[in-house]
Amino acid sequence: MSERYEPVIVGFLCNWCSYRAADLAGTSRLHYAPNMRPIRVMCSGRVDPQFVLKALREGADGVLIAGCHPGECHYVEGNIKALRRYILLKRMLRQLGVEEERVQLVWASASEGNVLAEAVNRMTEQLRALGPLRWRETVLSGDGYRPSPVPQRAAPAAEEV
Template identity: 55%
Template sequence: MNNMNEQEWEPKIVAFLCNWCSYAGADLAGTSRIQYPPNVRVIRVPCSGRVNPLYIIRALQEGADGVLVSGCHPGDCHYSTGNMYARRKFTVLKNLLEYVGVEPDRVQFSWVSASEGARFAEVITQVTGDIKRLGKPTRLVKEATR
């Protein structure tokens, strides 16, 4: 039995990070000892464009309170246009989630380059704050994504 009050609740966030930029930015934040919330669990992917929207839905089904997909800045994708495909896919996914009753802000997208360790920390802080404001997902999240 969990008797934590709402203020003690910390969201669990799954982050799919592009190997070439966002993951390297996260690594730079770590090696530079830049502080950011420990709520994120990182999954390194070759390119943000390779993240199947079903992975995001599965993360929500399995208990993630929020999901972040982060890739290279526009024009800097190591696979030419993978990040632009990702952005289009996740716009559609967010619309679908909203349609089935899941707050679209539970899924967020960002651009972080390998040299932006401080920006990575800012993004994680922002996403964590956004998910905290949304609160714990209702049962509807699990039901809507099944």
């Protein structure tokens, strides 16, 4: 019997919009992948890149950050801050050798349960195609940094001495 790989997604959901969208998706009986572990945050702008890296390091195959639409943030520009951090985080992941698709950002208002459900389904399929994240093998060390080896200089030839 072959088991189908089910990725683990950690979802950082804005309290004011996206978390309520997830609630709406559930009460509306929308079908979406059950493998997202939601974490309610007061604002998507409060999601520190270290939270995302820790989730990946601790076994998540992907991270979904969901917030209010730009211009609709309860904290005025928290979602713009989230977007800036997301761009930097994707660049960092690229340098670490981790596929960029493993971290995604989506805007979903409280009335858009279908948008959040579609984002979770889409991300689940993308992660299934990528396979499990092997953090230690991909990044090579526990803290995500491994300096490149310094090339050794060849010993001088006998004639040069």
